[in-house]
Amino acid sequence: MREINRYDKSREYYERASKVIPSGVYGHQGPAEGCFVPVEAFPFFSEKAQGSYFWDVDGNRFIDYMCAYGPNILGYNDPDVDAAAAEQRKKGDCITAPSTKMIEFAELMVDTVASADWAFFAKNGNDVTTLSIMAARAYTKRKKIVFFKGYYHGVSPWTQKLDYPGIIEEDVCNNIYIPWNDSDALGEVFDKYKGEIAAVISQPYMHGNFKDNVLPAGGFWQRVRKLCDDNDTVLIIDDVRAGFRLDIAGSDHYFGFEADMICFCKALANGYNVSALCGKDFLKNTISGMTFTGSYWLSAVPFAAGIACVTKMREMDIAKVLDEKGKKLRDGLVGAAKSHGFDLRVTGAPSLFYLRIADDPTLSLHQRWVAECVKRGVYFTNHHNHFINAALSDEDIAETVQVANEAFEVVKKN
Amino acid sequence: MKDSRVLAYINLYAILGNIPILCELVPEAADTIRGEKVRLGISVKGGPSATLCFEDGKCRVEDGADNCDIKLPFASPEKFNGMIDGTVQPFPSKGFTKLGFLTKKFTKLTDILTKYLKASESDLQNPDFFRTSTLIMLHLIVEAAARIGNEDKVGKVSASNFEDGITAVMIGNYCVGIEGKGGKLKAIHTNPPKYTSSMSFESIELARNIFDGKVNSVAAVGLGQVRIGGFISQVDNLNRILDRVSYYLV
Incomplete structure (x- = not known):
């Protein structure tokens, strides 16, 4: 059996952080939103990262299946991406006039992403999902937006729900929520709100939290595309989470349709901070006329990193690589579960898989198993999809399955 | 803005509805109604209706106010909420012979409830009081949460x-x-x-x-x-x- 991690320094740092930072570590990487159950099983702060691993402040090494919640796609500190970024940093980063790296990056995006005629860069996924909604409203002169339940499109007020702190009715009164995979429901809302719907926004498949992930039903996206066309409504794909892990040309391409706008972030530059909105030509003029910018949005270093990252992903056929690794891992984990009499469900795409032990509907058993894995150096989270990166080796996968076996053994005994 | 109708549900089911818990946790409250058998109905037009059923030191809450000994009708949620605030004087429509229960024992009960819900700093220095007060708050909070989830x-x-x-x-x-x-x-x-x-x-x-x-x-x-x-x-x-x-x- 492996040694169990200790997190003494993590705890000390967390207590220190709590004094000066609201909730210590906020958001998805924090213990509450990140569902650290129990908190004692998880590290709070990292020291360093390399390839498919990160080390916490106590010196524990983790095979990392969260990949910084997506950005790490090639492996932490990828030498090619880092070299390109370093080269640009010598020349300059945040400068009064933007670098021509921005043009190169936009050209590369247009050449890579099937539905892209142009590219607009920002920093976070939320920046570009928000821009896409504003652009759809500006183009159509309509207010209403259709969402699929279980969505996540960022944290701006329009993405949140009426019962979230700080949200007022006016923020969300034009939001329409329908069930995922239900194109009939979409048809009904188009009939009900004839001429009022500016956009349909969706992730390429349902990778919401707390539930098994659900791929699109056969013909679903084609029906959605047609309904949007028939109703002059803009179709936006939020590919922030899944982008490049299904298809280098975009997840709409993977599922056989074309979005009007598609949002990227996370894996776009292997951890360098840049996001992109790509879209069809008919929306370019609308975007041109919009007031939407930020202090660091045109910084050159992330553009250089993005160019290197996208180029490398293209060369290595990233989606195929990650799919193969994801399948190997999936088979190993499911086999380990089965050998201990557990029903481990692995849903979503293999490159961004979601885990759930189905034997206990309260998910407590699942939480105990995840905790035992983390304590032994395999970083899973309880109720969020995971991510595969290209640096993950067969040895890493074998070690993960070994840890999973130990963890199953422990939860079976207790 | 607070919805007065929702507040009426909270006031009836979570505040007054906490009297059964109060009687379980606070002997003084149970003693106040020991030997009594009274059904006090509260009916709020455009809002909730419930009956507090007192019987030998215990209390329970039933939905509806038709089967009661004393009935307090309120013309609106605002009027009922006013009674809880102490700004509106209730007038029973039924049960004049049992008004003594209302004016004495029930009033004493609500005073005890207030003491625990709006506890003074000095009372909270007593560990037993602190515990009881906090547990009563816990019951109040889960009841209020349910009512808000259903009405707000x-x-x-x-x-x-x-x-x-x-x-x-x-x-x-x-x-x-x-x-x-x-x-x-x-x-x-x-x-x-x-x-x-x-x-x-x-x-x-x-x-x-x-x-x-x-x-x-x-x-x-x-x-x-x-x-x-x-x-x-x-x-x-x-x-x-x-x-x-x-x-x-x-």
Whole structure:
């Protein structure tokens, strides 16, 4: 059996952080939103990262299946991406006039992403999902937006729900929520709100939290595309989470349709901070006329990193690589579960898989198993999809399955 | 803006509805109504109706106010809420021969309830009082959460996302719960034998600080002072409703 991690320094740092930072570590990487159950099983702060691993402040090494919640796609500190970024940093980063790296990056995006005629860069996924909604409203002169339940499109007020702190009715009164995979429901809302719907926004498949992930039903996206066309409504794909892990040309391409706008972030530059909105030509003029910018949005270093990252992903056929690794891992984990009499469900795409032990509907058993894995150096989270990166080796996968076996053994005994 | 109708539900079911718990936890309250057998109906036009059934030192709450000995009708939620605030004087429409219960024993009971719900700093120095007061608040909060989830416009959004099952809310071994079924919530004032998720406070002092808004429960999760587990999306939605509870109870 492996040694169990200790997190003494993590705890000390967390207590220190709590004094000066609201909730210590906020958001998805924090213990509450990140569902650290129990908190004692998880590290709070990292020291360093390399390839498919990160080390916490106590010196524990983790095979990392969260990949910084997506950005790490090639492996932490990828030498090619880092070299390109370093080269640009010598020349300059945040400068009064933007670098021509921005043009190169936009050209590369247009050449890579099937539905892209142009590219607009920002920093976070939320920046570009928000821009896409504003652009759809500006183009159509309509207010209403259709969402699929279980969505996540960022944290701006329009993405949140009426019962979230700080949200007022006016923020969300034009939001329409329908069930995922239900194109009939979409048809009904188009009939009900004839001429009022500016956009349909969706992730390429349902990778919401707390539930098994659900791929699109056969013909679903084609029906959605047609309904949007028939109703002059803009179709936006939020590919922030899944982008490049299904298809280098975009997840709409993977599922056989074309979005009007598609949002990227996370894996776009292997951890360098840049996001992109790509879209069809008919929306370019609308975007041109919009007031939407930020202090660091045109910084050159992330553009250089993005160019290197996208180029490398293209060369290595990233989606195929990650799919193969994801399948190997999936088979190993499911086999380990089965050998201990557990029903481990692995849903979503293999490159961004979601885990759930189905034997206990309260998910407590699942939480105990995840905790035992983390304590032994395999970083899973309880109720969020995971991510595969290209640096993950067969040895890493074998070690993960070994840890999973130990963890199953422990939860079976207790 | 507070919805006076929702506030009336909270006032009836979570504030007055806390009298049964008060009688269980505070001997003085039980003694006040010992030997009594009275049904006090409260009917709010455009709002809730319920009956407080007193019998030999105990009390229970029934929905509806048709079967009662004393009836207090209110023309609107605002009038009823005014009675709770002490700005409106109630007039019974039935039970004039039992007015003594209303003016003496029931008034004494509500005074005891107020003492525990709006506790003074000096009373809270007594550990037993502190504990009882906090447990009464716990019951009030879960009942108010259920009513807000079922009646409040924003609360209904959270309730609709609350998956079927029970969230246990624990302070040490003391446990209550809130049950969701088909988007409707129900407070459970006894220890639920089974639950699908849990939120557990490390100590009664911490629970009090969270109830009083001095400590944030999200921050306390990271410090291990509040433990969450099981079907956490239920806890997440309950927390959103608890935010509304403090809004209504301020």
